Every structure is written in structure tokens, then in C-alpha cells.
């Protein structure tokens with residue numbers, strides 16, 4: 001076997017190990033969030049290129065040989081992929097995988113929470129940016145706010161653990177709801193994490209003036225709650241966590257103003273088997289071809305050399321453009337239309 005021997009880490013050019021794999025199971029979505037999928041129609045990945053559950057499971061097995069022990073299922077909207085719990089059950093049998101998480105918009109959670117729990121899902125994150133139905137409708141172009149809230153409530157009812165609520169914080173959109181969202185998180189027993197608005201993929205009206213920074217968010221919480229204590233953690237997780245005086249914890253993912261590329265151990269697999277080493281990477285590594293040829297040696301070579309040559313620090317590079325005022329749209333819309341892989345919804349958030 002060609003894998004890295006047990007105990008030895010596969011490291012990239014900055015000495016970062018490979019630990020976490022985000023697997024997009026579909027590029028389709030039942031919402032049209034303005035910051036992610038602002039258009040009605042997209043060039044979708046051809047059906048025959050989509051990996052089967054067995055193929056995804058095989059790839060994860062090989063990634064595990066190189067140190068991956070955490071998998072997050074995402075999309076597009078992962079609950080649109082039929083029989084998703086079957087994939088979770090398959091992954092659950094892999095002893096090297098210690099943590100299986102899911103990021104969803106919550107619309108289909110009401111009907112699927114029980115089977116996700118039964119399949120062994122370890123943690124669930126539901127994205128929710130507002131508690132106001134009319135704002136939800138204008139952000140997502142859909143009228144499914146009540147279904148999302150029902151889905152979130154159902155998580156607790158069925159005893160699924162590890163609930164997080166992810167909120168993209170956007171100036172002029174939901175900056176007046178931060179405290180309300182924390183209070184909502186307390187009610188549903190979920191930890192809220194605020195994500196700074198990122199200039200990824202199709203976020204085509206992104207502008208620095210819309211980014212609500214970590215510093216601004218913390219100031220809002222200090223004013224509302226008195227004190228906000230940072231929690232000291234030795235973790236490569238993207239969220240910085242904080243504690244309020246009543247013990248409530250919350251997170252901020254400051255990708256735009258305070259990138260955390262230095263400790264990034266994450267990479268992404270698209271639903272058609274392209275491997276991206278950074279959220280901002282323009283090119284991916286084709287793993288579908290060797291996978292479908294049953295060429296494990298070539299798969300291992302592509303993964304090993306891909307990671308060993310990894311130089312990506314996408315969010316830091318984007319930030320560096322600010323000093324010359326060049327930070328704007330990441331990829332122009334014409335280019336996005338030609339390659340669906342460049343979209344956030346294709347590579348998973």
C-alpha cells in the first residue's frame with residue numbers, strides 16, 4: 001500500500017495536515033440564496049458524472065489512509081440527494097472516520113431527521129440567516145421559512161446531537177438580528193455561528209461594505225450582554241468560539257477580515273469527483289477518472305502529490321488585495337457560467 005504510514009502526517013507546503021473532507025453530494029439546491037446562487041438556472045453537473053454512494057465511500061476510504069478523519073456532507077442542498085442516510089451508514093462503518101457532519105438549509109429536515117439519526121450522523125449544522133419570514137423570502141427567493149424552523153425543532157425532538165445554526169452576517173440585511181439569533185439558538189439548544197460574508201463563487205453583489213466584521217459583531221454582543229469571553233481552544237476548526245455571562249457559547253467564522261488559512265486542514269470533493277484544495281481554488285484534481293478505472297495507485301498518487309504541493313491560502317490572498325483596493329468579485333459571471341465547479345454551491349461551503 002502506498003499510503004502514508006500510520007503516525008506520519010501527509011503535510012502540504014506549509015506543514016498543514018489533511019484531516020477534513022467536505023463532500024458535496026449534489027450541486028442542486030431548493031433555495032436561491034442571494035449570496036450563493038443568485039441566478040435561477042445554472043449549468044448543472046451532468047448526471048452520469050455524479051459519484052455513487054459506493055464511489056464516495058471508496059474515495060473517503062482512500063482519503064482516510066492519508067489522515068482524513070472528519071467528513072462533512074454538503075452541497076448544494078445535501079438532503080435533496082435521495083437516500084442520503086445510506087451514504088452516512090456506509091461512512092459510519094469506516095473506523096478511521098470519527099466524525100460525520102452535515103450542513104443543510106433545513107427544508108427537508110422535518111421528514112429526514114429521524115433517518116439521519118438512525119444512520120449515525122454525529123453532528124448537524126442548519127443554515128439560517130434571519131428570523132423574519134419576509135427577509136427569508138427576499139434572500140432565498142422561496143417561501144419555506146416555516147419548514148426550516150420546523151426542521152430545526154425536529155432535530156431536538158428526535159435526539160440528533162451537535163446542532164449548530166450557521167448565519168451569514170451581512171450589513172444592511174441581518175445586522176440588527178444578531179442578538180435575536182443567539183436567543184433563538186438558546187431555545188433550540190443549538191450553537192449559533194456567524195460567518196463573515198465571503199467573496200466566493202457567485203456572490204456577485206459582494207462588496208467589502210456589506211461585510212459585518214468579527215470586531216463589529218463582538219461589539220454588538222458586548223453592548224447587549226455586558227461581556228464576551230473568548231474560549232481558548234487548540235483547534236483547526238474555522239469558528240472562533242466565545243462565551244456569554246450566562247454560559248451560552250457562540251462562534252464567529254471571520255473568513256474575510258481575519259483569515260485562518262495557516263491552520264487549514266480542509267479540502268473539498270465535488271459531487272462529480274473533483275478535489276479542490278481550497279474554497280478559492282480555481283482548479284481541482286480529477287479523482288473520478290482513476291476511481292472509475294479502479295486505479296487505486298493513481299488515486300493515491302494524485303491525493304498525495306496534490307496535498308504535498310498545496311500552496312493555497314485563498315482567503316489570505318483575497319485579503320491582501322484590499323491594500324491595493326483590488327478586492328471585488330472573485331470570478332466574473334461569464335467565467336462562472338462556463339465552469340460550474342467554480343460556484344460555491346458546487347464545491348460546498
Ligand code: SAM
Nearest residue numbers: 035036075076077103104105127197198203349
Ligand atoms: N445548502 C446547504 C446550506 O445552505 O446549509 C449547504 C451548502 S451551503 C453552500 C454551505 C454554507 O455556505 C451555508 O452555511 C451558507 O450560508 C454558506 N455560504 C454560501 N455562500 C456564502 C458566502 N458568500 N459567504 C459566506 N458563507 C456562504
Ligand code: SF4
Nearest residue numbers: 029031033036076105
Ligand atoms: Fe443557500 Fe445552501 Fe442553497 Fe447556497 S447551497 S443557495 S447557501 S441553501
Ligand code: SF4
Nearest residue numbers: 261264278279314315
Ligand atoms: Fe483553507 Fe482556503 Fe479557506 Fe484558507 S481560504 S481557510 S486555505 S479553504
